Amino acid sequence: MSPYLSPRKVNLVGSRIRELRKGHHLTQTELSDKIGIAQSDLSRMEQGEYKVGLDTLFKLLQVFDLKIGEFFGESETAGPEDRELVTEYRGLSEEARQEVRDFVRFKKMQEETRPDSESPSREEKE
Secondary structure (H helix, E strand, C coil): CCCCCCHHHHHHHHHHHHHHHHHCCCCHHHHHHHHCCCHHHHHHHHCCCCCCCHHHHHHHHHHCCCCHHHHCCCCCCCCHHHHHHHHHHHCCCHHHHHHHHHHHHHHHHHHHHCCHHHCCCHHHHC
């Protein structure tokens, strides 16, 4: 295993493949044929014994008609305000971007150290 992908994460990817395969009522043989790998390799991927290569991952995304974020469970999409912030951020100089990152870290630390009773709820913030 490489230092970049822990055994736990390999297992999570394998579990996700199994979940999608079963949700689409496919056997390992059927799915492996669709993505062009051996059934035994797919089995090892699902069991977390074998890493999923990028080419295989992209074929899986095609078969299941998913975006990469959806595969990894990132279903929340950015709203208009978030997109506007990103656009504004990208227009800043590198020095200004660093200041923004520092400020965000400061605010996160501030919220983490604040007792729960003092932390405003999401509704209060909006």
